[in-house]
Amino acid sequence: MKWQGRRQSDNVEDRRSISGGKVVVGGGIIGIIILLVNVFGGENAQLITPVLEQLQGGQQQTEATATLSKEDEEMGNFVRVILADNEDIWSKIFAEHGMKYKNPKLVLFRGSVNTACGGASSASGPFYCPADQKVYMDLGFFEELKTKFGAKGGDFAIAYVIAHEIGHHIQTLIGTSAKMHQAQEGKSQAQANKLSVALELQADFYAGVWTHYNQENLDTGDIEEALSAANAVGDDAIQSKMSGQVIPDSFTHGTSEQRMYWFKKGFKTGDINQGNTFEEIR
Numbered sequence: 171m172k173w174q175g176r177r178q179s180d181n182v183e184d185r186r187s188i189s190g191g192k193v194v195v196g197g198g199i200i201g202i203i204i205l206l207v208n209v210f211g212g213e214n215a216q217l218i219t220p221v222l223e224q225l226q227g228g229q230q231q232t233e234a235t236a237t238l239s240k241e242d243e244e245m246g247n248f249v250r251v252i253l254a255d256n257e258d259i260w261s262k263i264f265a266e267h268g269m270k271y272k273n274p275k276l277v278l279f280r281g282s283v284n285t286a287c288g289g290a291s292s293a294s295g296p297f298y299c300p301a302d303q304k305v306y307m308d309l310g311f312f313e314e315l316k317t318k319f320g321a322k323g324g325d326f327a328i329a330y331v332i333a334h335e336i337g338h339h340i341q342t343l344i345g346t347s348a349k350m351h352q353a354q355e356g357k358s359q360a361q362a363n364k365l366s367v368a369l370e371l372q373a374d375f376y377a378g379v380w381t382h383y384n385q386e387n388l389d390t391g392d393i394e395e396a397l398s399a400a401n402a403v404g405d406d407a408i409q410s411k412m413s414g415q416v417i418p419d420s421f422t423h424g425t426s427e428q429r430m431y432w433f434k435k436g437f438k439t440g441d442i443n444q445g446n447t448f449e450e451i452r
Contacts, residue, residue, distance in 0.1 A: 171325050172387045178250035179257055183277045183304075186246075187238045245309055246278060252329045256336045259383045263442060274339045275304040276332070283308075296331050298338035300347060305335040315402060322398035326388070330396035330433070333380045337373030346372070350448075360419040367405075368447040370423040371432045374400060375445035378436020393437065400429040 238246070257273050264271035277283065282291040286302035296307040309328070316323035341347040350369050354362040381388070381396070401407065404426025409416045423429070436445060 171329060171389055171392055173248055173251040173325070176251050176387075177254045177258075178247060179253035179273075179276075181257070181273050181275050182246070182250045182253060183275055184238075184246050185277060185279045185283065186242060248325060248328070249276065249278065249307075249309075249332065252332050253336075255384055255387070256333060256380060259380055260336065260340065263379070263383070267442070269344070272303070272343060274298075274336065275302075277304050277306045279306060279308055280310070281308070296335055298335045298342075300338070300342045303339060303342065305332065305339070307331070307335075315399065321402040322395050324391070324395035326392035326395040327399040329392075330377055330381075330399055333377035334373045336380070337376030338369075340376055341369065341372065363420060363422050365448070366422045367424045367428075371428055371447040372445050374424075374429050375432040375436040375447065376442070378433040378438075379440055379442055379445070381433075381437045382440035396433060397430050400433055401426040404429050 253276050257271075261271040261273075277285075280292065282289060283306055285299045285304065285306060287299040290297065290306065292308035292310060295311055296305065298305050312323065312328055312331075315321045315327070321327060338347065341350075347369065350365050354365050357365070377396070381393070403423065405421035405423050406416045406418075406425045409420075424432075432445070432447060
């Protein structure tokens with residue numbers, strides 16, 4: 171993606187060098203499974219973290235701080251540009267629909283982080299917390315996604331994830347998330363999961379819409395990087411890889427095919443009115 175020399179957002183909180191947090195040493199397959207289950211929109215990831223820590227009981231925890239390398243600094247600058255692009259594009263789209271967009275914050279961290287939604291570790295994957303309207307990301311996640319789960323990687327995979335999490339912010343601003351949680355009340359687990367899938371796929375759609383309006387800054391292969399990431403984190407792909415079986419009623423984020431489809435639909439149409447996933451996946 172073409173990003174060097176472009177506007178950077180002031181709404182990034184970089185805690186990588188000053189907070190470090192409690193870093194869980196070891197991790198292992200349980201942490202990876204939980205990371206994947208909660209990836210891309212795991213705003214309830216803080217509920218999973220205590221379970222992860224119990225499963226990893228007895229492993230060492232240590233306070234740690236980190237010095238940012240030149241590569242770390244560059245990645246931070248890249249994230250600031252992507253967030254700025256989201257600010258500019260969504261402010262324009264909201265204004266065109268008679269609404270005012272409120273910029274979220276994006277927090278970069280390592281190891282673990284405290285949020286208004288509770289504590290979370292890097293094993294939770296990137297997530298959005300509606301209580302403080304912040305996106306939380308440990309950039310080490312993307313190396314795991316590439317090396318362990320076959321995603322192509324690349325800078326636009328990161329851009330896609332950020333845009334997806336901003337999609338959850340949009341859902342908070344316009345009330346979709348609140349309506350979805352209300353609709354889940356009294357439903358069976360399978361029915362509630364289906365609503366969760368619709369919410370996540372809509373965030374993928376919004377990521378596609380953002381990409382539609384950012385085409386002038388795309389490089390060859392960027393769309394393939396986003397689709398590769400979406401494919402890698404489909405519920406069916408995760409379940410098949412981790413357990414060898416697929417249980418559709420337990421899906422919370424959508425299949426690989428669905429995630430790619432909705433990203434591509436947003437990218438192709440650029441029309442936020444075309445993203446009614448709640449109606450189309452019934």
